Amino acid sequence: MQQTKYLLAAYNIGITLLCGFLILTGFNHPNDGDEITVKRINIVNEDGTPAIILANQERVPDPVLDGQSYKRAIKAGGIVTNRLQLGTNNGTTALVINGTDGKPRVKLAVSDRNEVSFSVLDENGNTIKQILE
Template sequence: MKTKSNPSLYALLIWNVLLTAYLVYTHVYTDNTTVTERLDIVSKDQIPLLSLSNADLFPDPIIDGKTHKRAVSPSGMVFFNEDGNEVGGMAFSTRDSTSLNAFVLDYSNADAIGMLVHEDKGSGSHRAAIQINDKGETPGAGTHRISLQNENGTAGLFIMDRKGQVVVELSVDSLGKPKLLLPQITQ
């Protein structure tokens, strides 16, 4: 008995083979990578909330709705509040042989607290620190007040006055020599 060929069955068979091959391929070779130079997350009103960027497209800081010039052009991430003002971020920058990596949370107009790693491969100089600043009156004018750091082998706690001058120091240098600096207390 001779059977009659059915073109629809062949088309269905080919479709099933192609679909199975595609599903096997996507299961075995998963690539969930998205490549871009900058990614901005915005609110439904198009207010920036988060920006991930390379150094070329890193956004300038926005304070009270005004854009200011950034001192460096790092790559990293910037956080914005619901008004679109910068409130912190992570930055990674390199200039010549020097690298600076930082995680910062901001007051409304300046850096408030930050963790940073600074390294100069040319000179061998290095520093890792947690810094706390006073809030300044103008954008970027906060005063450095407290630092817990290790700089070139000297580990210490440094407390500064409102002008940024060290008034209390508890440290140990790279040779193990301790230092305690306290202000003279007068009555």
């Protein structure tokens, strides 16, 4: 009986120390709720396909058109969705809206010199109408 009391006391002390350690170390990660630092965030559909991707330049995915992936000519970080792309490259920020076929159709851009351009694109991504330059 005496041995059982010592065993229960040791167990109780051990559990208390373990809980105290877990509580104290859990509060060592400063986070005031104002900022999250990650290299990429994937938001996926129910079937696991990407719906929205927020990524830096190194982790931005290559575009996919009709199920085929194409190599990017220029890596630019930003937001990528099936129909909308927002990104920055070499000081120019651009918003590209894709058609239902996944190909770029409209592009709004602001350069590092504050020059605004608005372009309507054909099915190959070529400018067919430049509204602002």
